[in-house]
Amino acid sequence: MRFDLVLFGGTGDLAWRKLLPALFQSFRHGSLPADGRIIGVGRGAMSDDEYRALIAQRLAEVEADKRPSDAEFARFAQHLHYLRMDLSQPADYAALRELLQAREADTVVMYLATAPSLFTTVCQQLGAAGLATERTRVVLEKPLGHDLPSNRAINAAVREVFSETQIFRIDHYLGKPSVQNLLALRFGNAIFEPLWRRENIASIEITMAEQLGVEKRGEFYESTGALRDMVQNHALQLLCAIGMEPPISADADAIRNEKLKVLQSLKRWTPETVTRDVVRGQYAAGQIAGKPVPGYRQEEGVSPTSQTETFVALRTEISNWRWAGVPFFIRTGKRLAGREASIVVHFRQVPHAIYRTPLGAANRLTIHLQPKDGLTLQLMAAAQSQADTGGVQTLSPAALDLDFDQRFGTERVGAYERLLLDVIAGRLNLFVRADEQEAAWQWVEPILEAWQQANARGEAPRPYVAGHWGPGAASALVARDGHSWMEEF
């Protein structure tokens, strides 16, 4: 297949950190269609060869097993091109049109890895330049707006130019292999679905913990914060995958309809429940892996009196027959004690105990998203013989472990690689529909409003020492329901 991928923001942070390495991996795996061009678009003047040299430098820095050899890079580089554009100038879109018309590809992907404030302009200009044909697909990176009205405005502007089936809104968490496996676990196996409900499940915990701070993105992060950066999108998408009803098919809209219902069933916030059930934190100086790190307010581009949150923990519920009353805990933060993303399904304790078990021990299914990619099912097992204890037998927790990397090999496809190939192939299953996104914004809005009022009253997020698991209030939040976060067991 002949395709052109136009990478707006072709010299930007996302292209550098994620997209170009992912494109190289798909090339190496032979999954990138051979007749494809990747056209990086940037503001500075550069030749194709200069752009290739920069990318070669970048790829030389990735993990050793993902680095190209010189010969491999030379072959990959044949796909790479560069175009200087000022995104507000119609004449520059005419130059892009000329470049694209030179060979009439079957599919043209416009990947908007730029600041979201440019999405509307770029789409309008593409439309005006006749570059939005039925062969065009547009990829929009998050964040799509900073609240519900701005999200709606972007979606409306993009839809003036492209139809919904041409719009690929990326949430890279949906490309993670464990999320695919979560859906396979639920809808490809008969044994879990009957258990997957309030009668058997005590609580669900979603953790997305990072050790990194805000790095060089201080300025961006100041106006974003953890709620917009991680909860409104990634965490809610994971919650949908856990909580949705079985879709009638694996088609994109069948899946997205079910996810939308979950978002619409989330318990609504009031100012009182925000105060009670949402904890916001901000990291103070501390240590990560034995090395001192500055606090958030000392980071480059961050105000010394910043009230932006770098940590959120919250408790919510899905108000429907399957889930009513089951707490869903979400937690995410920067500069935490570990890099770990996982979902833990805590099953209820046995209704009547005839054995002795360690305090709080019960069945637990952990879906590991990173750094490990797999599943652990904790069962209670009779480790000691009865004769040893002379009385009531004591059970011990024992884990059944499925490590996907070991089981299926290490050459598994990364999130961005997978999603880029889906865009090229036109598969929408793992992309977010506009109504899902709006429902997610609608749900977080009252939290943003309550925080704005708290800020006006001079209340700041709770500080936590870098290298720990966030403010103590996050533990108190789950303790009220008789639960503990996974590392507290």
Ligand code: BG6
């Ligand atoms: C991005 C956020 O969407 O996800 C970043 O903007 C965050 O702040 C990143 O670091 C985390 O992704 P991953 O895949 O490394 O967990």
